[in-house]
Amino acid sequence: MSLKLFLLAFFICISVTNYGQATHVQTHWTWNSTASGSGTSSSLSHTNTFGSTSTTGNLIVVHVSYSGQVKNVSTVTDSKSNSYTKINGPTNWGGVNYYRSELWYAYNISGGSNITITVTMSGSTPMTTSADGLQFIQIFASEFSGIGTSDPLDQSSVAITSTRPFNSGSAIINYSNELVYGAAIGGTMPAITRGSSFTSLSNQNNNRVEYKNVSSAGTYNADFSSSGNGTAVADMATFITSGSVLPIKLLNFYASENSGAIDLRWQTTTEINNDYFEVLRSLDGMNWSVIAKIKGAGNSVGIKSYLFSDVSPTMGLNYYRLKQVDFDGNSTLSFVVDAQNSDAHSHAITIVPNPVEDWLTIRNNLSDDQSVHVFNMLGENVTYLISEQTKTNFGFSLNLNLLPEGFYIVKAGQFSEKILKK
DSSP: OOHHHHHHHHHHHHHTOOOOOOEEEEEEEEEEEEETTTOGGGSSEEEEEOSSOOOTTOEEEEEEEEEOTTEEEEEEEETTOOOOEEEEEEEEESSTTSEEEEEEEEOSOOOSSOOEEEEEEEESOOOOOTTTOEEEEEEEEEEEESBOSSOOEEEEEEEEESSSSEEOOOEEEOSEEEEEEEEEEESSOOOEEEOTTOEEEEOGGGOEEEEEEESSOEEEOOEEEESSOOOEEEEEEEEEEEEEEOSEEEEEEEEEEETTEEEEEEEEEEEEEEEEEEEEEESSSSSEEEEEEEEEEEEEEEEEEEEEEESSOOSSEEEEEEEEEETTSOEEEOOOEEEEOTTOOOOSOEEESSSBSSEEEEEOOOOTTOOEEEEETTSOBOGGGOOEEEEOSSEEEEEOTTSOSEEEEEEETTEEEEEEEO
């Protein structure tokens, strides 16, 4: 073969090379229910055995739903001593003290057999619903190959709904070539169908488990639909595959006051196809505006440092985030940082306690027609996860027991404060 033909063949091979994506191996479903009064499903554990041998190194995702909000999943274990971690849950749905759902996973598993997964429960006996007279524990277990050996969990979300179509709530996926897993469990909701771009893994008991591989970083959710309205909960988790690529690896991102200005500093350790950064600013953690465009390094290995000074910050607390944009137009968003303008340190609202585990009290002088909203550090409105909200003599009291641990922004009227949910 001539050198010219060899080089042509080499470049053709390069052009069709794809990064590896996740592959579904198997999904198995079990359901344990009993008529009212017999008490069979009040046992402390329930098992689910895969139909085929599991392969060492794979990922297992376990979705558990059960009756009674006074009961909890204490552990998820299996016959190969793999370690399972909770992603979402417990999430209450279907009405007061009706149902709960939880999402767990294990990665880089030990395989070599038909793995039996055991869900161990704690708390009171599962309730018997007045509507259907059933107690139940339900497990969907799915196995995937093509996942890396380090912790692959990237993002997760969960949403409770009574309308259709519905989804899991959005999450910003940081890598290309990620696996998106979704599960929707319906109460009074009729049969649930998959999202248009998803592959269905199971539709047992009129529920739905689905997945898809996404090629680009960006905002995604797990979509579902139904032939009629009702109550349902939708979970989503995204996992990094062995072929996932992070457009940039952000080492740090800081905001600090500097004589009336706010300096923003960030560093990257790797950049792939990075065209530029947009610097976004917000007063409430929800509405963002672009205040600067900073050229990226394109492709680089090693630490790159960036600095931008916001010379006209607003009075009070300012929120900032970075939007990274590839040469092909795909983009990702960073976490949120904040800084206080020294000219305005007065707080129009007081939040106690902070950190908070469940009930949060907001003391303010809001009028009755003003509302309170909660946003995560991606700027997404998660107010729907407030399980209870009460007007008090001094402001509002919110029950945040459904919120996952982490930092959030509470916005009351035109004022906002950052809280830590424990």
